[in-house]
Amino acid sequence: MELCRLYPLSSVVALEPLNTSYGLGKKAITHSIYKNRIEFLQSYAHQLSAVAHFDVVSFPQMFFSNAHLIPSLTAILRAMKPGAFLTTGSEDSIAEKNLFRSIQRLKHVLNCGSFRSENDICQLLHSLGFVEVTPLPFMSGWYPITAQKSSQS
Numbered sequence: 001m002e003l004c005r006l007y008p009l010s011s012v013v014a015l016e017p018l019n020t021s022y023g024l025g026k027k028a029i030t031h032s033i034y035k036n037r038i039e040f041l042q043s044y045a046h047q048l049s050a051v052a053h054f055d056v057v058s059f060p061q062m063f064f065s066n067a068h069l070i071p072s073l074t075a076i077l078r079a080m081k082p083g084a085f086l087t088t089g090s091e092d093s094i095a096e097k098n099l100f101r102s103i104q105r106l107k108h109v110l111n112c113g114s115f116r117s118e119n120d121i122c123q124l125l126h127s128l129g130f131v132e133v134t135p136l137p138f139m140s141g142w143y144p145i146t147a148q149k150s151s152q153s
Contacts, residue, residue: 004034011037013054017044045072050079059088061121062108073128083151086130089144090118118143 003012012034016022022042029038045059046068057076064072076086091104105115116124118135122145125133130147137143 001029001032001034001038004037011039013039013041015041015043015045015048017042044068046075048075048079052079052081054080055084057084057086059086061088061116062091063111066114070124070128073124077128077130077149080149082149084149086125086147086149087144088121088125088147089142090116090121090135091142118145121145 003010014025016025019042022040026040029035029040032038045064054076057080059073059076061069080086091108108115118137122133122135125145125147129150131150132146132148134146135143136146
């Protein structure tokens with residue numbers, strides 16, 4: 001809903017596979033002034049069948065298991081329009097040694113099964129065919145990464 005507020009000409013597609021979260025989200029959207037601009041699908045990302053549909057995708061990779069990461073990114077790449085953008089990110093470097101960072105890495109492992117560094121994510125995006133993969137390491141604790149689908153696709 002925040003994206004609709006910030007970008008008044010946009011429409012949003014959101015995915016949530018789990019019943020409880022989907023129900024809560026659907027209820028919030030139904031009572032929102034943005035309900036006509038939000039398509040809320042009860043689906044996993046790797047189940048997307050859309051082709052050349054999205055201009056921008058926000059992909060929270062830290063919530064995806066290792067088993068679903070590549071199939072999800074493959075489906076998302078297919079669903080993106082040529083020249084479309086993807087945003088994702090990674091936690092701090094595994095080399096950083098303090099309690100807060102250790103807890104962040106533990107949460108990451110519990111969420112998805114492993115810690116994925118900024119470099120891991122960038123290499124994976126390149127290997128799947130994303131172009132202009134750009135890490136933005138200016139924020140402590142979270143490193144945004146942008147990538148693009150080739151305009152030649």
